[in-house]
Amino acid sequence: MEKEILFSHLEEHREEIFAWGKLFFQTAELGFQEYSTAAQITALLDQWQIPYEKNIAMTGIRATLGREGYHIAFVSDMDALPRQSGIGNVHSCGHSIQTVLALSLLKVLKETKLAEETGCRISFFFTPAEEFIDFAFRDKLIAQGKLRYRSGKQNMIAQGCFDDVDCVLSAHANGEQDTLFDIQSTLTGFLAKKAVFLGKSAHSGAAPHLGRNALHGAILCQNAFAFLKEHFPPEAGLRLHPVLTEQSGTVNIIPDRVVLETYLRANDTDTLMKAAAEADNCVRHCAAALGLECEIETAPGYLPLRQSSALNAIVRENILLHCKKEDLLENVVSGASGDIGDLSFLLPTIQMGFSGIEGQFHHDAFAIRDQENCYLRTAKVLLGVCFDLMTEPKLRLYPEKFSEKKAQWQKIMAQTPISSPIE
Numbered sequence: 299m300e301k302e303i304l305f306s307h308l309e310e311h312r313e314e315i316f317a318w319g320k321l322f323f324q325t326a327e328l329g330f331q332e333y334s335t336a337a338q339i340t341a342l343l344d345q346w347q348i349p350y351e352k353n354i355a356m357t358g359i360r361a362t363l364g365r366e367g368y369h370i371a372f373v374s375d376m377d378a379l380p381r382q383s384g385i386g387n388v389h390s391c392g393h394s395i396q397t398v399l400a401l402s403l404l405k406v407l408k409e410t411k412l413a414e415e416t417g418c419r420i421s422f423f424f425t426p427a428e429e430f431i432d433f434a435f436r437d438k439l440i441a442q443g444k445l446r447y448r449s450g451k452q453n454m455i456a457q458g459c460f461d462d463v464d465c466v467l468s469a470h471a472n473g474e475q476d477t478l479f480d481i482q483s484t485l486t487g488f489l490a491k492k493a494v495f496l497g498k499s500a501h502s503g504a505a506p507h508l509g510r511n512a513l514h515g516a517i518l519c520q521n522a523f524a525f526l527k528e529h530f531p532p533e534a535g536l537r538l539h540p541v542l543t544e545q546s547g548t549v550n551i552i553p554d555r556v557v558l559e560t561y562l563r564a565n566d567t568d569t570l571m572k573a574a575a576e577a578d579n580c581v582r583h584c585a586a587a588l589g590l591e592c593e594i595e596t597a598p599g600y601l602p603l604r605q606s607s608a609l610n611a612i613v614r615e616n617i618l619l620h621c622k623k624e625d626l627l628e629n630v631v632s633g634a635s636g637d638i639g640d641l642s643f644l645l646p647t648i649q650m651g652f653s654g655i656e657g658q659f660h661h662d663a664f665a666i667r668d669q670e671n672c673y674l675r676t677a678k679v680l681l682g683v684c685f686d687l688m689t690e691p692k693l694r695l696y697p698e699k700f701s702e703k704k705a706q707w708q709k710i711m712a713q714t715p716i717s718s719p720i721e
């Protein structure tokens with residue numbers, strides 16, 4: 299079989315694919331509530347007689363072609379964002395395009411039986427809740443035991459959905475206007491820290507010496523956080539912006555409780571973990587220096603996206619079958635984050651970027667401008683990558699130390715409130 303056969307099958311479905319594009323763009327649902335999106339996906343899978351598992355992490359779906367052998371995962375997000383107007387939702391991150399790409403690949407690979415004929419497997423993961431929002435709703439689901447974490451992929455990882463996967467392919471829209479694709483871009487990782495400084499209230503004029511001012515601890519700690527940035531090189535991308543979110547006391551009462559919160563962001567997981575530990579030290583020691591107590595809570599966010607350069611070399615070749623070198627951007631450093639970062643921590647992963655949208659991301663005016671690039675050209679690149687991985691065993695990437703990394707990931711995710719009384 300030649301790669302071109304895949305492309306001609308795709309071309310036969312051109313109008314159908316554009317119709318799905320409109321349908322899924324209009325079906326904009328928030329994370330863990332993508333019920334109509336999921337129903338539309340499973341209706342097509344039923345029609346094509348493709349086996350699948352549904353209701354994974356609420357609304358997620360996994361559909362597999364092939365029975366054994368090298369196992370590729372194609373991951374596509376399902377969720378949308380609330381409109382700024384407050385009424386309804388909108389696919390302003392372009393996740394509906396990913397759903398359509400997955401369906402297009404599924405349709406072509408089913409028709410051509412590529413996975414079966416090469417003795418490979420490809421699983422399509424339709425993943426809920428990529429946008430890190432709506433915490434009250436998600437935390438309620440966690441409290442009810444329906445979820446463990448706030449994001450779709452994190453729950454699917456925890457449930458073992460990716461345990462037998464060899465590599466991960468994904469694609470996300472980018473905001474570029476002058477190029478068609480990007481590869482090897484980064485996404486930043488982040489986590490949230492909440493530091494509670496606990497002192498003793500007293501009359502601020504008559505007897506401040508009888509109190510212990512919690513605000514002083516928070517101010518000292520803000521300075522320590524600022525100095526901490528010097529411990530990391532610029533390329534580590536460490537960002538830390540603490541804000542005071544709660545404070546007791548009045549002008550004549552020494553505050554006994556002050557809460558300082560910050561996101562920590564970094565371009566790599568080692569920096570993120572090292573900075574998190576150093577930030578804890580700042581809190582503990584600043585509190586101790588002033589005779590205060592403190593409590594630290596850490597909430598996991600997403601890990602940085604570290605793409606597999608070997609996999610991206612294959613993506614690059616396939617992109618250049620469809621466009622010129624000038625149409626391809628490489629090594630873009632992005633301040634955005636995604637739960638694809640968590641997968642990239644565990645498995646060889648890529649997320650190629652494709653252009654063809656207009657308006658800004660996460661804005662109501664987001665629209666799909668270039669259907670040809672978003673759907674067809676991107677699908678051809680991805681089909682080409684699948685073809686290469688399935689037909690040329692020497693190109694295949696395999697996970698390294700998966701169980702060790704998964705244990706490490708679970709540890710990162712399990713960061714629970716640490717109470718740190720000072721002796």
Ligand SMILES: [Zn+2]
Binds near residue numbers: 390660
């Ligand atoms: Zn987004």
Ligand SMILES: [Zn+2]
Binds near residue numbers: 375391392393428
């Ligand atoms: Zn997105």
